[in-house]
Amino acid sequence: MEKKSIWKRIADSREASLVIVLILLCAAVSIRNPAFMTLSNLEEILKNNAVTMILALGMLCVLLIGGIDISIASTLAFTGMSVGLLFKYGYMGSTLLGFLLALVIGAVCGFIIGLVIGKGKVTPIIATMGFMYIYRGLAYVIGNSQWAGADALGDFKNFALGKYLGFGVINNVIMVTVICYIIFFFVMKWTKFGRNIYAVGSNEEAAAISGINVSRVKIAVYTIMGLLSGLCGALATTVYASAQPDMQTGKEMDVIAACVIGGVSMSGGKGSVGGALLGSLILAVIAKALPLVGINSLAQNTVKGVLIVVVIILNVITKRVMDKSALERREM
Amino acid sequence: MAGKSGRTISATPENVWKKQIFSWEGILVVIFLAVIVLCKLLSPNYTFVNVLREMPKYLTEIFLLFPMAYILMLGEIDISVGSIVCLSATAGCLISNAGVPFGAAAVLTLLVGAACGAVNGLILVKFPELPSMIITLGTQIVFRGIAEIVLGSGGSVSPTNMDGYRMIAGKIGPFPYIFFLVIISAVIFAVVSAKMKYGRSLYAIGSNRRTAFYSGIRVNKVIFIAYTLMGLFAGIAGLFLTSATYAANTTTGKGFEMDAIAMAVFGGIATTGGKGRMVGGVISAFIIICLRIGLGQINMNSQLILVIIGILLICAVLLPNITGSLRLKKRD
């Protein structure tokens, strides 16, 4: 077998082309506005997009097993509100406890969804749609439609300002994101559980025959998704220094879009942690760059939407062109 | 031809009535009656006239149910309809404010909706590799984004001349016009899907797209028509929504797509395609509306109502799966 040239490898690798897109994007924006490439600006971008970046990890797993989860923003709001209200009414004061509780609530929410999908055999889009209503509704109901403001949160909101997790250099929120990515990179590539996720997504029937407990993998994946949503509920509460029942509505679409741009297949089996990272970074940079290059903030959503459509259509077209040229080379 | 064994194959359906009564639609009728009785017990104001009076506000969403049911039968999905409602309502207000007579403005509203739907349909037909979920996720952002741009910083518009909008909100006796329009549309959509070639084609494509194509069904045409209809009816919903709320803003129609999908799924129309009947969708829509009105009358928190609807939805899809697997176990 002949060795592939380095250029061909880059063209073949989804991640490499995404890195190039990201670099070009950053370069273009910096030329227009040098303020973009400053450390403080980059920190700001990462901090404000930590929620999308972390949720993209969970969504990666969900999409890999051929599922989808549109309830994540509701789970996030429900946990955010639960934690926020506990602080507000003085039942809790410790930041650590706040985070732990958020993780537990989120995981339980996700586990229930996992049961309905894994054991109840309900299609993921419908199950998560139902829970989207349920958890969002609960977020309103538990606080009687009230919200927890900055003064109610006490120490908890300072977490997003501190740098103690990042050895005094890196912001805590960014550090949490980095840790999540390291863990996932490791789990998805090097552990049996990670590979089982790929196996189930690639061929569910075969996975069952080779002895993988498919419904258990599904339940685990949705539980992880819930766990991360819970974590993000707590993170969003500290970053924006408030917890509201309608927080992060529609976030699920951003997260799915980030994954898709990052090359994660909606039909399962294909996608990587690197892709999820690059996809969410590209979305984040675009959102930040538009005002910097003088595009009216009103037009931001349109540009974002058009970009998503164009990117996925371009993907299909390049694939078609590549297939065509491969066919032309075929000897007749 | 062959046929030498003289074997005969029966072509007469058996137990037609029994099958109708024990079908999912039969169960839905029972649930519908139960909901009416329950609401009647809970609220003394739950009279026929009162329910009809509150209905127009909810009826607009049923317009989305009809074509959404078709799209689900095809095995596709459209999550951009909420945004099409927003864009067409916005366009309608702006056109009418520009001095165009109401009749023409109304037609243009519908055309804007149909055009948006046609864009979705066109992309899907040209790029069959792409899942409809992703395409409509992109256009969801784009269509609302365009509305955001044209609405400008105020984010909202009201028709200066309300006469036309007031006119279509009128009534015959206790029945609002929209009620008749919904019923007529329901009958047409039900007959087309159950008795006509287009309906049979929908089910064929939803059950097995490739077989349908090989059998000479014009798959692309059927899909394109379904999405254009979806846009058209989103336009109708936008028109009536404006007449009910006297305004269009950037959040108009948000989440409508999920409500429409929920109604269809609760009505037995599976998102996997090829299953369910229009009748079920319509009954389930009225169940949800009557329940909402009833619970609203006893001042139940509107978010709690959403939780209840979410739970109902999950149970509705979970129930057949659970009883099915129990039946299998019993036979073993």
Added chain:
Amino acid sequence: MSEYVLELKGITKIFPGVKALNQVRFQLRPGEVHALMGENGAGKSTFIKVITGVHRPEEGEIFLEGRKVEFKGPRDAQAAGIAAVYQHPTSYPDLTVTENIFMNHEIKKRGMIQWKEMNREAQKYLDQLDADFKSTAEMGTLSVAQQQMVEIAKAVSTHAKIVILDEPTAALTANESEKLYRIVDKLKDEGVSIIFISHRFEDMYRLATRVTVFRDSQYIGTYEVDKITNADLIRQMVGREISDLYPKPEVKFGKELFRIERFTRTGYFKDVSISVKAGEIVGLTGLVGAGRTEVMEAVCGITGFDEGRVFLEGKEMRIKNPTDAGAAGIILLPEDRQKTGLIMSWGLGRNVTLPILDKFIHKGLIDEKEERSLAKQLLEDVDTKAVTVFDPASSLSGGNQQKVVVAKALAQDNMKVVIMDEPTKGVDVGAKAEIYQIMGELAQKGYAIIMISSEMPEIIGMCDRVYVMCSGRVTGELPRAELAQEKILEYAMEKSAGKEATA
């Protein structure tokens, strides 16, 4: 030590409504290749799934080397040294070959997967089998034959004592089959016992020492391969006598009905010209992947083509999609009944009438009564084994499904040209004969018939003329008098012999 490595006694498996296995027994000697034969639906696949622990039988006992065992799941069977290579490769197309081989028995150190070591080990297994691809290749990019090799490597990697091969040659060319035979021989020499399921008698004669026959979910008997004749075996499998498998009628040809000229689609086929007369059965053969199906799908408007012209009754036609083809009377019976031939969840009646709905439409509405009675008529004409027109297509056996596909084609009464793509693939012997019968009757009625097939006996038995394709080109055309297996193979492999050496 027992005489048998594997012995099953009185196995009964019940699915809702059907007894899939009824008091079945089976004995496997150490180091033997044991063929398992029977018509489709005889219960072979279910039986295999009982051995591999996928299904748990309601009754019966399983003995491994004389010890009674009970498999709670596929894991238990794997641990006991049983590996199966299923009919459709149960692979993970998005993962690498290494991962496919080591799925669920990964090499780990402290919970971490050892990629380097796994890749090296996998390569070792592949080299043993003379594979022509790397262990780091993505499974989805391999050919079916290569994927099968991976499946076998997987069985070897688990150090299985018993390997089950479920129709391994169904998708392979003659060359590839020969390679598979050598691998099986090699495994046998290493002391592995092999259970071999196949419809091809060649496979059985080449490999097996004993053969067990199932029919209608029951055990019929076990025979020494060199002591049973072909005809006897068929009688055991079918339960009745089949006098003439290829009932080819004498037909006087009419004038040329259908012709394609210089059909070309970049990368798939080039300069393909074919013509058929009324009443003629023309074969289109060649190795899998030679472009036979692709040409015919382009003719019927399913895919596009770059160059070429189609003539029907001397008139040039423009066919852009299957609807046009159907309207012109060119009817394709696709190879894959489940994916492109039928809608499996639908009743038979609706399947048959799908292409001809316009016939029953009065004032825009479908007259379902009329629709059902025509469907009933057509299904009875082809002698489908079914109770009502509402039976779902998925409830029928492969042969009967194929008959429904035929009925669906017959429904289109403007039909002139019939293109049958592998009409007997996965069809049992009994139904095969009936399909040939129908094909002969169609020829007598003056239709032009094109049959795409890889099976030499049916090409030679049924065709008046044969086109042979190789790598996208027509390499030979043979009249009935000159049809011989060696000659066809020679044309079919014209260039591929040289090609395989460099691949």
